[in-house]
Amino acid sequence: MKAEFNNSVHYIKKLIESGESQQLDFKFEISNARKIARTFSAFANTVGGKLLIGVKDNGKISGVRSEEEAYMAESGAHIFCKPSVTYSLKKWVVEGKTVLEVDVPMSKNRPHFARDEDDKWVAYVRVGDQNIRANQVLINVWKKKGMQRGILLNYGREEQALLAYLSENENITLTKFTRLARINRAHAERLLINLILMQVVEMEITEGAVFYKLKQRVPES
Secondary structure, three states: OOEEEEOOHHHHHHHHHHOOEOOEEEEOOOOOHHHHHHHHHHHHHOOOEEEEEOEOOOOOEOOOOOOHHHHHHHHHHHOOEEOOOOOEEEEEEEOOEEEEEEEEOOOOOOOOEEEOOOOOEEEEEEEOOEEEEOOHHHHHHHHHHHHOOOOOOOOOHHHHHHHHHHHHOOOEOHHHHHHHHOOOHHHHHHHHHHHHHOOOEEEEEOOOOEEEEEOOOOOOO
């Protein structure tokens, strides 16, 4: 990680004006490397994003107070994330205050886990401006994609019941699928993982729940 020194008021202010989102997060400071690791995990596991350190939630520029902020970011990405998260860091001076821009690209090595306060490793995804825990279905989808093995799917009663339901309804939860197909949770998860990998079903993650729906096909031009 190499820091650059720049002086551009316009660039940072344009970012701040756009507000916090799936790909932008403001941090007044980094006081806990474990907490910042969640954001690194979420950005790397989703579509990437930027952290602006030295900016309050309301967009007011406070500036970082010391070089310690950069070291805390490095600890969050490399010590409290597994595998470690790649990022780049730039220093900007705005209104006489230093703002750190941390750029985290989407990773090809998902899932990335962050170590929590109980020393447990948890994977996160970015939903809106929130870091949400990834469920076991998504974690296993990432892992199986990395294995690059073919998927053998037995199109049985349970799959038929699911696809028939989704042809008439917008989505379904894991719990509702277990009841619909009269199978246990582990079995339902395995079926959903395979259907996602085959691009038959896709996940919709919200702050309150995870839904599964038929994969939308992009019409050919």
